[in-house]
Amino acid sequence: xxKGLLIIFIVFVPFLxxxxxxxxxxxxxxxxxxxEKEDGVNLYFSFQQNxxxxxxxxxxxxxxxxxxxxLVKEAREKDSIKNTINYRNSVTIGILQGGGSLIGVDFExxxxxxxxxxxxxxxxxxxxxxxxxxxxxxxxxxxxxxYWYQGFGESHTQSVLGPCFVYRGxxxxxxxxGTGYALEKGPAWPSDKEQPQLMLTYAIGVYIPxx
Numbered sequence: 001x002x003k004g005l006l007i008i009f010i011v012f013v014p015f016l017x018x019x020x021x022x023x024x025x026x027x028x029x030x031x032x033x034x035x036e037k038e039d040g041v042n043l044y045f046s047f048q049q050n051x052x053x054x055x056x057x058x059x060x061x062x063x064x065x066x067x068x069x070x071l072v073k074e075a076r077e078k079d080s081i082k083n084t085i086n087y088r089n090s091v092t093i094g095i096l097q098g099g100g101s102l103i104g105v106d107f108e109x110x111x112x113x114x115x116x117x118x119x120x121x122x123x124x125x126x127x128x129x130x131x132x133x134x135x136x137x138x139x140x141x142x143x144x145x146x147y148w149y150q151g152f153g154e155s156h157t158q159s160v161l162g163p164c165f166v167y168r169g170x171x172x173x174x175x176x177x178g179t180g181y182a183l184e185k186g187p188a189w190p191s192d193k194e195q196p197q198l199m200l201t202y203a204i205g206v207y208i209p210x211x
Contacts, residue, residue: 087209094205099127156186
């Protein structure tokens with residue numbers, strides 16, 4: 001077993017050493033190699049063929065683009081997704097979160113890889129929604145259909161239903177923007193102000209994923 005692993009290591013390590021960079025030719029073909037250096041006109045690279053290291057050169061005007069350490073970057077991105085794929089819940093704290101509260105908290109839980117249910121509350125309001133994530137991770141941005149109930153009793157101003165887009169950064173920043181349809185007007189709505197049927201909805205805050 002150990003000898004087999006050693007053989008695999010000996011065979012593949014030299015290949016990986018010379019296949020960490022990427023060149024995309026003008027015809028769209030992708031070439032894996034090791035870029036040794038570059039200047040304003042050319043790329044100087046090496047690659048493995050029949051167990052030998054070969055050196056070559058290509059003019060920059062004959063390629064669409066190139067990328068250093070693309071295998072490492074790809075592995076890091078996959079590892080980042082893997083590290084958060086098991087997080088199926090999140091809590092968001094911020095301004096106009098929790099059903100459009102002045103300060104509120106929203107809790108979300110994934111029921112599938114991309115669909116989540118959320119509910120929230122704050123000062124003063126409650127809310128809920130159903131979310132569709134753009135990637136199969138709680139950290140991804142999503143499209144949401146949300147319900148906001150602002151105020152209680154005599155302080156109730158309005159209830160709103162509508163779609164929005166929620167952006168989530170890689171770390172903790174989040175904001176959302178959308179449109180809301182007015183379902184009802186509460187007693188606290190100003191008597192000298194007409195309630196619009198459609199309105200802009202937005203919120204900003206920080207989110208924390210957890211298992």
